[in-house]
Amino acid sequence: MHDVTRAAAGPHSTVPAGGSQPPRAADGLRHAEHVMGTVFSFDIRDRPTPEVRDALAEAVAWLHHVDAVFSTYRRDSAISRMARGHMGVSDRPSEVADVLTRCEKAAAATDGWFSHTPGGRLDPSGLVKGWATERASQILYDAGARNTCVNGGGDLQLRGEAAPGSAWRIGIAHPLHPGQLLTVVTGRDLAVATSGTAERGHHILDPHTGLPAMGLVSVTVTGRHLTEVDAYATALFAMGDAPARTWTRAHSAYETLLVTSAGDVWQSEHFPAARHDNPPTCHGG
Amino acid sequence: MRRVAVTTLSTAAGVVLLLSLKPHQSHPPAVSAPRPTTSTPPTAATGTRTGDFTGDAIDTRYGPVQVSVTLDKGRLAAVHVLQVPSESGRDQEIAARAVPRLNEEALGAQNARIDAVSGASYTSEGYIQSLQSALDKAGA
Numbered sequence: 001m002h003d004v005t006r007a008a009a010g011p012h013s014t015v016p017a018g019g020s021q022p023p024r025a026a027d028g029l030r031h032a033e034h035v036m037g038t039v040f041s042f043d044i045r046d047r048p049t050p051e052v053r054d055a056l057a058e059a060v061a062w063l064h065h066v067d068a069v070f071s072t073y074r075r076d077s078a079i080s081r082m083a084r085g086h087m088g089v090s091d092r093p094s095e096v097a098d099v100l101t102r103c104e105k106a107a108a109a110t111d112g113w114f115s116h117t118p119g120g121r122l123d124p125s126g127l128v129k130g131w132a133t134e135r136a137s138q139i140l141y142d143a144g145a146r147n148t149c150v151n152g153g154g155d156l157q158l159r160g161e162a163a164p165g166s167a168w169r170i171g172i173a174h175p176l177h178p179g180q181l182l183t184v185v186t187g188r189d190l191a192v193a194t195s196g197t198a199e200r201g202h203h204i205l206d207p208h209t210g211l212p213a214m215g216l217v218s219v220t221v222t223g224r225h226l227t228e229v230d231a232y233a234t235a236l237f238a239m240g241d242a243p244a245r246t247w248t249r250a251h252s253a254y255e256t257l258l259v260t261s262a263g264d265v266w267q268s269e270h271f272p273a274a275r276h277d278n279p280p281t282c283h284g285g
Numbered sequence: 286m287r288r289v290a291v292t293t294l295s296t297a298a299g300v301v302l303l304l305s306l307k308p309h310q311s312h313p314p315a316v317s318a319p320r321p322t323t324s325t326p327p328t329a330a331t332g333t334r335t336g337d338f339t340g341d342a343i344d345t346r347y348g349p350v351q352v353s354v355t356l357d358k359g360r361l362a363a364v365h366v367l368q369v370p371s372e373s374g375r376d377q378e379i380a381a382r383a384v385p386r387l388n389e390e391a392l393g394a395q396n397a398r399i400d401a402v403s404g405a406s407y408t409s410e411g412y413i414q415s416l417q418s419a420l421d422k423a424g425a
Contacts, residue, residue, distance in 0.1 A: 043401065151401045162400050173404030181402070194404035220403060 031056060035063045036071070036129060038153030044140060045147040045162060055143030059136040059150075066132040069093050072123050083122040102227060103127050109228075110235035110247070115207035130193060130230025133157050137226075155193040155233075157226040169274060175218035175259050182218070182259065184274040191226035193233040195219050196259075207238065215240040218259040222272055229254065241266075342368055 029048040033040045040063055042056060071077045078096060081087040103116035103124050116124040133152030137159055140148050147160030149168060158168045167188050171181040175196045185192060196218035221233040232254060236244040241260050248256040248268045255271040267273065342351035351368040 041401065149401050151403075154402070154404050156401055156403055168400050170400060171402040173402055175404065182404075185403075192403045196404060218404065 029053070029056065031060070033060050033063060035060075036067045036132070036153070037073070038129075039151075040133070040136070040153065041149075041151040042136075042140075043149040043151075044145050045149075045160070046145045049144060051143045052140065052145045055140050055145065058143075059139040062136055062139060063132055066095070066128060069095060070099070070124065070128045072125055079122065079124065099124050099128060099131060102131065103231075106228065106231040106235070109251075110232065110239075112207060113238045113243075114231050114235035118207055126234045127227065127231045129153060130155050130191075131227040133230075134191070134226040152226070155226060155230045156191065158187060158190045158192070161188045172220050172257065173218075176263060182265070183257065185220075185222060185272045186274045187222070187272045189224065190222055190272065191224060191229040192220065192222050193226060193230040194221075195233040195237040215261055216244065216258055217261050218257075219244060220257040221254055222256075223254040339367070 028046075029042070029044040029052065031042040033042070040060075042059070044052060044056065046052060067077075068074070069078045072079060072083070074080060078087060078093050082092065082096070100116065103114070103126075106114040106127060107116065114126060116122065116127065129152050133150050133155060134157045136152070137148060137150045137157040140150070141159055145159075147162070148158070149162075150157050154173070156170060158170070162168045167186040168190065170185050170187075170192050172183050172185060172192075172194060174182040196216070216237055219233050219237040221229045221236065223229040223232075232247075232251075236247060236256060236258075239247065241258060244256065244258055245266065245268075248254060255268045257265070257267040257271050257273075259265050337353055339353040340351060353367060
């Protein structure tokens with residue numbers, strides 16, 4: 001298991017903790033990949049067939065491919081060359097058109113609060129990571145892995161369940177108390193994305209003013225597909241408290257948890273927070 | 286007993302995720318990706334190692350971060366912060382607040398069943414990568 005995973009992932013990989021939830025403890029497959037400036041964690045709860053192992057390798061290779069195409073920190077990436085006007089439309093990798101189309105849809109769905117041209121420069125980074133994560137999840141699914149969690153730098157695409165009869169449980173990091181959890185969400189076939197100041201300071205800009213978005217410290221959005229969920233989390237953070245609530249109420253496919261800079265917490269009516277958050281007792285015998 | 290060990294290990298993995306991801310910085314640092322110094326894959330069954338395991342020091346934008354972990358038969362028993370950023374000003378203040386909380390969480394979360402975490406926190410990248418490095422060395 002480890003040999004295959006390491007071989008698949010290349011020199012930057014690490015072999016993470018091998019435990020998974022019983023009763024699939026012997027069957028799971030885990031991997032952490034450092035790529036795109038963050039860590040992508042794969043947690044596969046299905047039996048690791050050769051097809052699933054191959055798919056994991058393919059998903060990891062996919063993430064590196066996305067990084068090579070879309071990184072705004074690489075001068076030789078397609079997106080950087082496009083931003084400099086050094087690449088014609090016909091030379092663009094096929095994924096670029098897909099991403100830009102999705103960016104335009106996200107911008108339209110959020111009244112411009114999501115933007116892939118912040119400051120006038122082409123930068124679809126706000127959508128690429130979620131999109132790449134969702135696609136990685138799909139690669140696993142197509143190979144037969146039906147119960148998976150792919151965590152792309154804190155934004156997750158979940159499929160199936162953690163164990164037979166048990167939904168996935170995802171902690172939401174507390175934006176004001178680092179290392180602590182704000183709440184736990186549960187779900188099957190769910191996407192969860194969090195945007196906030198805790199990640200990178202005030203890195204989300206108000207596309208209308210160019211100034212850092214203020215008023216909220218954390219926005220978590222849930223829905224079915226991480227591509228949109230991630231983009232909307234970014235957009236809602238930029239909107240601020242009241243508009244974000246209004247947007248959520250108008251979009252029933254998405255649920256939202258907000259934390260304001262004053263420490264107030266608001267969650268939409270059907271936000272999938274765990275009903276009972278008491279941790280199970282751990283008996284020593 | 287085995288069930289306990291397995292459950293705790295998966296919690297440790299959850300903590301790893303909790304502390305990882307989304308660095309508090311506007312651009313990737315020049316050197317931030319972890320480079321485990323050992324390439325030996327774990328050979329023993331997971332969840333059986335006991336002892337202290339020191340992670341690699343990781344350079345973050347704010348300075349080096351290094352931790353060690355204590356495993357008791359594979360169970361995450363303690364996290365020790367060996368180095369934190371020493372820059373002056375607000376970053377240091379934040380680091381001073383954050384690290385003990387991270388430490389608390391790493392211990393306190395053992396009983397919570399969390400499969401993964403959304404969101405992250407300041408200097409988590411260096412912290413977690415160092416913790417990850419330590420866990421890798423331990424073969425946990």
